[in-house]
Amino acid sequence: GSDSSSTDGGSSTAGASDATIAEAQTLLDKARTRPTQIPTQEPVGKPIPAGKTLSFISCGNEDCTNQAKVVKQATDILGWKLIVHNTDGTPPTLKSAFDQVVREQPDGLIYNATDRSLINSELLELERLRIPAAACCILQKPGRGITFVSEGPGDEIAKGKVMAAWFVVDSAGKGSTVYVDIPDFKILAPLGDGYIDESKRLCPDCSAERLEIPFTSLGKDAPNRIVSYLRAHPDVKYVALAIDQIGTGLPAALKSAGLGDVKLIGESPTATSYQYIRSGLQSVTAVYDMYGDMFAQVDAVARALVDAPQVESSPNVWLVDKDNILDDEGVFPMVADNNEQYAKVWGK
Amino acid sequence: MSPARNGVVEERPPVVEQRSSPGDHAASWRRNLSFGRIGAVYVLIGMVILFSIWIPETFPTAATVRQILNNYAITALAALALIVPLSAGVFDISTPYVMSLSGVITAYCIVHGVPLPVAVTIAIAASLAIGFVNACVVVGLRIESLIATLATGSLIQALITLVTSDIPINDARLTEGFSHIAQSGIGNVTLPVFYVLIVGLAIWCLQEYTTVGRRLYATGFNKEATRLAGVRTERLRFFTLLTSATLAGFTGVVLAASLGSGTPTAGTPYLLPAFAAVFLGATQFKEGRFNAPGTVLAVLIIGTGVTGLGLANAPSWAGSMLTGVILIAALALTGVQRRTTRTGRAKA
């Protein structure tokens, strides 16, 4: 990445010291560079048998649908068969899907964002059947039927810190910011902690608050709630979004409320928010590496099947703005040759 | 005087032909088993046959039956909660919110060390209190029930947010003793299935074998005439809202136990399926009357369809498609049959 065009990097007196801004700038420069290496470099070391069957439980929303496609690429590399269990994300259908997995006894399972308490008995049954299960986006630690967890709370905090760095640098340590949180999604809480704490650490005089909006306001009155907050806090010019989905429709609402100068810092971009970034309606977003995430889970299942030890890894972080955004539409791997690198790790 | 003792008009022949004499058991059975009575049963049978041919290995098994029963028990409970008010012409659309509230309260209490029975009692008492508020608004302030309970639903949502800040309550204690309420069972059939049986039976008895049940129907059909007959219709309507809130409260506890957490929005996904089931159920068995067996049948039908499609690994849109088609088919079958029967009789 180049020096950020969006920062003036000028000397500041109040707020953050030049030193901390420089620290933030360093962090930011690193984060704006597209990663080139997958997190897990360690080869499995044993031949992974082909012809295995992997089950994937889809929650029925956009992300899950895309995840299924990515997992398919991974299983294709391994020569495995993938069974996708579609649910609508509600407890009965989710539970039904897990029941079905227990009955069908595949060689491995991948699922996401389902609390263990709903499926405790199924997970224990899978453990008994020695079927490895990898999950993402859950708060629980591995164990008792869960073989591997990617995108845990620690990874979220790291992402929040990078977003905070962008805010501090862009505002030259003089701004005020708000983090828009959806408490329903508990996995997003550490992200907010990372963002707010890091903002305050880098810039003790900056104000960084949290605005909670209910999950039900997504796609409806979330923009209005944010506009109300901003009108009541005219000094806040930086809005960090727990997920980019919150920002759908927000630029238009800001514009019609005369708040066009407010900058949006996002996370887990949607196709809409990429579009916003391209047209300058949103400043940056922290990319969610779906490829890395899914491949890491398949990798974990593969290691479990050949009794190779699991490896700890942290996902890559990448901050995207108008200047370094790719032209890709939809889902793309954060590491350009993600699939090839994994193939090498898997010995394929 | 007893009119039975005076034979005023014995010499006259009956003016109306007796359409079905009471002794004619065969005919009465034929009527009870007609499409017009139980169109949905035939749809269910048809579906079972279809799926058994389509996926003979996995569908026609005891495991499938268990899977359907276990996973749709809570939907059935949520639907049963609506029957009593609906049969008295009262819409209670606050029940999903009561479900969420009661689950959240139970979880909150347990996490704060309240013994399980006390926690459940508190939750159900709170639900009853909500029912009381509903009843006061609908009966006391004489506000149309549909919109009144929409309004109280909003109030309950506020209460839930106030208690939980929209953060699901999770804790190890919730996956222990508490979860047995929903997750333990007899021979792999979980307890909620038995709750459905008990609640369904109780409602059936209330509606079929008690005078209150009959007065409820009468109130729902014609409030004025029923009041003229000396029935205290307002008191009954009051009572129905207490019933639905209490049942919803109980369902909420069971739902929380099955989720192993107190989720602030746990109830909302049940709103539309529950209403669909109750209305479809009202066309079965007791034509035009909301009834428990019909409702349970309706839930079973949808459950069978969706589960069958899941076993067949159908694409995710197939589930919604089938739900819609089943609803229309069952209702159309019931209706068409009824109309042709009438016409046939007219010609006879």
Next chain:
Amino acid sequence: MSPARNGVVEERPPVVEQRSSPGDHAASWRRNLSFGRIGAVYVLIGMVILFSIWIPETFPTAATVRQILNNYAITALAALALIVPLSAGVFDISTPYVMSLSGVITAYCIVHGVPLPVAVTIAIAASLAIGFVNACVVVGLRIESLIATLATGSLIQALITLVTSDIPINDARLTEGFSHIAQSGIGNVTLPVFYVLIVGLAIWCLQEYTTVGRRLYATGFNKEATRLAGVRTERLRFFTLLTSATLAGFTGVVLAASLGSGTPTAGTPYLLPAFAAVFLGATQFKEGRFNAPGTVLAVLIIGTGVTGLGLANAPSWAGSMLTGVILIAALALTGVQRRTTRTGRAKA
């Protein structure tokens, strides 16, 4: 024959006393401005005063008015779509799904290079087709409208999933010309506000000043009597479902334009607020009749409350709380006033 020509009873004095002479404007105005007529208006005024005292810097400004209008225009459109069928006694709860579908179709077409006017036409034509299906199911198969449209809603959902795989459609082209449909405006008041005015006015004229409107109300109140009075009630009911679908389709296009994307679930959050607004609206202006000004007023009230609370930095539960309280207060005021007027007059 003309009634004027035969004087059957001319010798008798007319019994119809004109109690309120047409000249008595003051009394008629007093009646029109009573709580019983427009309880909600007083609630709105009270709320405006309260917020203006509470947050004098930000609330009583033109910006707040614009914010409310801009942000609730789509809710108002969604609610207006429900009025015509409801006044004929037909529930159309598929409208939120039609909204989603039409938005998705528009986005899909535009992304595939179809010119904007053609894309919008296609989307609205598709909505009309859905309306036709609804009408066939409700009128043709004679299935109760509430559950029939619940079923078709499920079918539409399936259609949406089929087209989009539940992935929102995003593209640069959607944030260009297309978004002007919703996002441009006149003096910071966006176009949807004007759509509400136009649609609301059209519905008002239909209901108040046309024969069709009168017949629609009659159908809703007593279908059988209206049919026997020579009105083609089934044809009217058919027509209402076409209206609601078309209006919902239009609303869906506007919603998609305001979101700048074709979101598969965009419409669903509008279901309950729209129904609440229509039912609250039916208690205003034209007591007991679903009407456009009442509906728009209801949306305004909720919008003002929620926006005011947002500006006042109230916690997130306050919005739902206020919504519930407003609904109950407006309905109770309207109802109580009406009853006391009667009693008062009786005592006089």
Next chain:
Amino acid sequence: MEMVALSDPGSAPAADDVLAVRGLSKTFGGTYALRGVDLTVRAGEVHGLVGHNGSGKSTLIKLLAGFHHADDGAQAWLDDEPFDLADSGDARHDRLRFVHQDLGLVLELSAVENLALHATRAHGEQRVRRADEERFTRELLARFGVELDVHRPLGEASPVERTVVAIARALRAWEGGRGLLVLDEPTAVLPDEEVDRLFQIVADVRAQGTSVLYVSHRLDEIFRICDRVTVLREGRVVATADVATLTKSRLIGSILGEEGERETSRPHLAAAPGLPLLEVRELSGRYLDGASLHIHRGEILGLAGRPGSGRDELPYALAGVLPHPVAGSFRMDGDADWRDFAHGEHPESVLLPADRGSEGVVREFSVKENLTLSVLDRLGVRGALSRGRESRFAADWLTRLEVRAETPDAPITTLSGGNQQKVLVGRCLAQEPALLMLCEPTAGVDVGTRHALYELIARQAAEGLAVLVSSTDADDLLAMCTRVLVFDHGTVVRELTGSAITEHALVHAMEEDEEEQS
């Protein structure tokens, strides 16, 4: 009004009074429905209650039943003991039994359930004893000579059957002895022979020592069964008198507040010469079974026959509004082509439905809106409705029909039943049809209105309107019709014309036919 009041209405109740009411008033929204009504019903008497439409009869009864709350100042005694009208839980209410106007039945429930609904309240029974209830219902209805499927919703039963169920319900578990049975227009839709049966029941009730308060607009009935009669006019008691001292014309005068009787004789109408307006061949439906008939312009054709004879189905079949298929053909003005009902065609006509409450009025509409519902197209240009024209139109018709309403914008439900009926007749006439079909045109209509309606219709017929009247009330046929068809088993079995139409002939025709069949 020189009718003799036989008891001083203002005095306290005497020992043999079953029911005494003093100073009973009721206002609805500022309008008096009843003002200071005194009423005394003696032990063992049948007491008539008459009055024009909207005079307050039903209101009085609903006050007795505790359905409405009386204005302050009213006193009531039952068997010499004061009782609280407002407290419907008062045990003494058990000695008061009601059959309300329009019967107060829940039509979606079956006969068994309707009977049980009422009875269980009195006895505090919580369990439903299905077999007992069914047996009891069958026995009870059999004694009244009606056998209907006791498990079908009453909505599918005929008006007669419903009336019987309502009466049976009121008398359920009645032990006889002192008490009061209140019947509010029970005969409004009953044919004569059913009326006879009802009177047998009334006589039996009275023989058991129970008093009866009897409301009817059919004054003959008052003379047949009542001992005394109270006349209400505009919510006040204008007289209470011994029936034996009265003549029909004096009673009518008292009801209408005028001296003398307004006697209408049957109109001398001549059917227009030439081809009939409508000819119908082999009409079949649920009850109709190959009925053929014709009607000329300027003719008032009556249809007689017991319920289920096809007589009541015919107008609906001709209007093409039945849900079930209808077979047969028709032609207008002697066209060459016979058109087929089975093809969904039907003659141009206007129908006044039989059941005012469920098929006639739109309860939520105002008087004006109800009146103009069928003629909206004529009140505006191309779908636009002219408010001014509508108001003038409505005011014109309401005056013409002598409708007692506060304003044309008052809700229709604030009108008495009879006045609602006038509005509906207005709705029909306003359509200026060639063929008008009236079902039960005078059900619940007072004598004054009844004669006004007769005259109105005769006047229209004289101008060339063809009218078809289907009525259970022989008076309607006698007073209006120039020709009467008697139906049985779905076909026309007799035709009476001109002076041959007498009450005797009508009854005879139906009975005779009965004998032939058996």
